[in-house]
Amino acid sequence: MLRRRVIPCLDVDRGRVVKxxxxxxxxxAGDPPExxxxxxxxxxxxxxxxDIGASPEGRATLLDIVxxxxxxxxxxxxxxxxxxxxxxxxxxxxxxxxKVSLNTAAVADPGLVTRCARSFGSQAVVVAIDARRxxxxxxxGEGWEVVVRGGREPTGRAxxxxxxxxxxxxxxxxxxxxxxxxxxxxxxxxxxxxAISSRVSVPVIASGGAAGPNDFVAAVREGGADxxxxxxxxxxxxxxxxxxxxxxxxxxxxxxxx
Numbered sequence: 001m002l003r004r005r006v007i008p009c010l011d012v013d014r015g016r017v018v019k020x021x022x023x024x025x026x027x028x029a030g031d032p033p034e035x036x037x038x039x040x041x042x043x044x045x046x047x048x049x050x051d052i053g054a055s056p057e058g059r060a061t062l063l064d065i066v067x068x069x070x071x072x073x074x075x076x077x078x079x080x081x082x083x084x085x086x087x088x089x090x091x092x093x094x095x096x097x098x099k100v101s102l103n104t105a106a107v108a109d110p111g112l113v114t115r116c117a118r119s120f121g122s123q124a125v126v127v128a129i130d131a132r133r134x135x136x137x138x139x140x141g142e143g144w145e146v147v148v149r150g151g152r153e154p155t156g157r158a159x160x161x162x163x164x165x166x167x168x169x170x171x172x173x174x175x176x177x178x179x180x181x182x183x184x185x186x187x188x189x190x191x192x193x194x195a196i197s198s199r200v201s202v203p204v205i206a207s208g209g210a211a212g213p214n215d216f217v218a219a220v221r222e223g224g225a226d227x228x229x230x231x232x233x234x235x236x237x238x239x240x241x242x243x244x245x246x247x248x249x250x251x252x253x254x255x256x257x258x
Contacts, residue, residue: 007047044075048078051081056149099172103127103129114169117171130151179208182207184209242258245258
């Protein structure tokens with residue numbers, strides 16, 4: 001049986017982990033390497049490190065912080081933010097990442113997904129999709145629009161259609177974030193997750209809105225997610241990884257013990 005993964009997220013801005021609501025009103029949450037070590041010790045299955053300032057600021061990923069973070073956590077590490085080319089992805093992998101997340105650059109140049117997958121394998125390529133509800137504004141009537149640059153810029157691109165294209169181009173995993181739910185503690189957007197997971201054959205990571213253990217269960221059971229990602233509830237110690245995994249196990253989901 002496929003084990004469902006629990007993944008803390010480190011949103012990094014100017015070298016510090018931060019957290020806000022819908023990608024704004026950011027507050028300091030700690031040091032990336034220290035939090036990475038803590039979460040690895042507490043039973044996290046993987047970590048996601050997102051340099052959220054890289055794309056808006058037009059710069060590359062902060063490789064020195066990636067290196068220090070990777071040295072403190074001996075679990076798989078996905079790094080995103082500021083990767084716009086195969087050489088930049090190579091540099092992030094050499095800094096200690098196991099996988100690289102592509103977002104803004106992939107939307108601007110979908111061929112980047114294919115080039116990275118050919119160079120490093122699909123298993124190393126994660127396409128992050130930040131989606132916002134826009135049912136009346138998309139010609140397809142799909143319901144969700146892709147936004148980029150840290151949720152600041154609408155694209156007019158339908159999220160589900162982009163998810164399908166990203167997988168066709170070589171993405172080995174999708175990280176799906178509901179901008180509407182991010183930081184709100186209102187639960188994952190299970191409709192968005194189901195719309196995407198039902199159309200693709202690769203793992204889908206749920207992100208945005210977790211308030212408690214039941215939300216993680218719903219993301220898997222109702223949304224079809226293969227993994228669940230959260231930040232605030234772990235940073236603030238509202239719930240522990242062990243508590244989340246216990247709830248998932250009690251719901252009959254296969255997990256790796258914390």
